[in-house]
Amino acid sequence: MTLSSAGSSRSHKHNGGHGERDVEIRILKDKVRSLTKEKISLQKELEYYKNEITKLLSPPYIEAVVLEVIDDNRVVVKSSTGPNLIVNVAAGVDTRSLKPGSIVALNNRGSTIVDVLPGRYDPLVKAMEVEERPKVFFKDVGGLEEQIREIYEAVVLPIKSPELFRELGIDPPKGVLLHGPPGTGKTLLAKAVAGETEATFIRVVGSELVNKFIGEGARLVREIFRLAREKAPSILFIDEIDAIASRRVDIGTSGDREVQRTMLQLLAELDGFNPLDNVKIIAATNRLDLIDPAVLRPGRFDRIIEVPLPSLKGRLEILSIHTRRAKLAPDVNLEAIARLTEGFSGADLKAVVVEAGYNAIRRGSRVITMDDMVRAVEKVKAALEKRGGGDPFMRAPQSSGDDTIATVI
Numbered sequence: 001m002t003l004s005s006a007g008s009s010r011s012h013k014h015n016g017g018h019g020e021r022d023v024e025i026r027i028l029k030d031k032v033r034s035l036t037k038e039k040i041s042l043q044k045e046l047e048y049y050k051n052e053i054t055k056l057l058s059p060p061y062i063e064a065v066v067l068e069v070i071d072d073n074r075v076v077v078k079s080s081t082g083p084n085l086i087v088n089v090a091a092g093v094d095t096r097s098l099k100p101g102s103i104v105a106l107n108n109r110g111s112t113i114v115d116v117l118p119g120r121y122d123p124l125v126k127a128m129e130v131e132e133r134p135k136v137f138f139k140d141v142g143g144l145e146e147q148i149r150e151i152y153e154a155v156v157l158p159i160k161s162p163e164l165f166r167e168l169g170i171d172p173p174k175g176v177l178l179h180g181p182p183g184t185g186k187t188l189l190a191k192a193v194a195g196e197t198e199a200t201f202i203r204v205v206g207s208e209l210v211n212k213f214i215g216e217g218a219r220l221v222r223e224i225f226r227l228a229r230e231k232a233p234s235i236l237f238i239d240e241i242d243a244i245a246s247r248r249v250d251i252g253t254s255g256d257r258e259v260q261r262t263m264l265q266l267l268a269e270l271d272g273f274n275p276l277d278n279v280k281i282i283a284a285t286n287r288l289d290l291i292d293p294a295v296l297r298p299g300r301f302d303r304i305i306e307v308p309l310p311s312l313k314g315r316l317e318i319l320s321i322h323t324r325r326a327k328l329a330p331d332v333n334l335e336a337i338a339r340l341t342e343g344f345s346g347a348d349l350k351a352v353v354v355e356a357g358y359n360a361i362r363r364g365s366r367v368i369t370m371d372d373m374v375r376a377v378e379k380v381k382a383a384l385e386k387r388g389g390g391d392p393f394m395r396a397p398q399s400s401g402d403d404t405i406a407t408v409i
């Protein structure tokens with residue numbers, strides 16, 4: 001007998017039995033509701049444990065990096081621990097999504113790519129900064145007239161007029177090494193070379209190649225040169241080259257060996273390309289004394305250009321460049337500011353202009369006054385002293401002298 005028929009027969013027998021029946025129905029309904037809830041929660045629990053069992057039963061995958069895609073079914077990978085392997089690709093994996101640097105999962109036998117791991121970075125992309133035809137030119141570089149002339153002859157001219165060199169039968173330098181204290185405009189100069197030649201600017205940082213992408217330095221160097229050729233005309237700028245091209249007393253740790261491998265790859269790449277290729281290498285260092293002489297041999301970085309702290313005239317030029325778009329009050333005397341900033345780099349002078357701008361904003365003014373500038377100089381000077389601005393190596397005095405402006409207050 002169903003509940004409802006039981007309830008209805010009882011209500012026929014007993015007059016006024018409605019109340020009792022209703023209570024019974026309510027109790028049963030409550031029970032159904034709570035059992036339904038329990039069922040849903042148990043179903044969820046069951047699902048969770050099923051998932052756990054699936055995870056525990058599935059084989060571990062091996063992580064690997066794609067080095068080269070040979071064809072639709074053969075890919076060279078480097079597993080996280082082992083050697084390079086040629087593996088095939090599982091049916092569900094789209095070969096077109098595989099590129100050098102992609103991180104993939106291999107099956108537990110290490111023979112097949114079964115998945116491309118999402119959201120993982122391609123170290124090659126992370127390792128460099130690429131800018132097509134940067135909008136930076138020699139007019140944006142202050143106080144480096146001589147350096148601009150040298151780099152023009154060594155890099156710009158061979159890109160713009162290679163026939164000149166072909167006719168004369170001389171090889172322009174493949175690489176130029178800029179050295180000098182931090183913030184003196186080495187990166188800026190290299191970028192301006194790219195701007196002037198309408199080339200692609202590719203910047204990599206030596207210390208990152210060996211510290212951030214452990215075990216991949218040499219491969220990255222190879223890939224970066226490949227990309228530079230692909231994007232030619234291009235300027236490949238290697239900042240902090242001392243991190244990969246230092247002379248070493250002994251090659252002890254595996255870290256040292258990694259640096260050594262990266263440097264050998266760099267030398268091989270330098271030796272392997274034609275000086276008249278439209279790829280030019282500009283490297284920079286703050287520590288010329290650390291550079292391995294092998295790197296400076298003819299046919300490698302055979303043009304060395306010093307980029308020193310700016311002279312008085314240079315400082316004035318740099319201040320003029322950085323105040324080009326600023327609104328200056330008539331009392332601002334940039335020559336006097338240049339006088340006050342001996343030992344400042346181009347980057348420090350830029351900081352002075354930015355700080356002066358903030359001083360004006362804090363006063364609620366839209367014009368930068370001489371007082372804003374002077375206070376900014378004091379602030380930047382204090383920061384430099386705190387940072388050890390007196391370091392005799394990092395802040396070596398500029399050789400060209402500090403007395404070349406006639407009209408200084």
Ligand SMILES: Nc1ncnc2c1ncn2[C@@H]1O[C@H](COP(=O)(O)OP(=O)(O)OP(=O)(O)O)[C@@H](O)[C@H]1O
Pocket residue numbers: 140141142143144181182183184185186187188189239284285286318321345346347348350
């Ligand atoms: N000679 C200069 N003329 C104009 N601006 C300069 C000059 N030198 C530096 N600057 C300013 O300072 C910024 C930082 O300089 P930059 O990065 O070129 O120095 P760097 O020599 O490459 O330094 P580091 O050795 O620390 O890499 C530049 O983007 C530019 O705004």
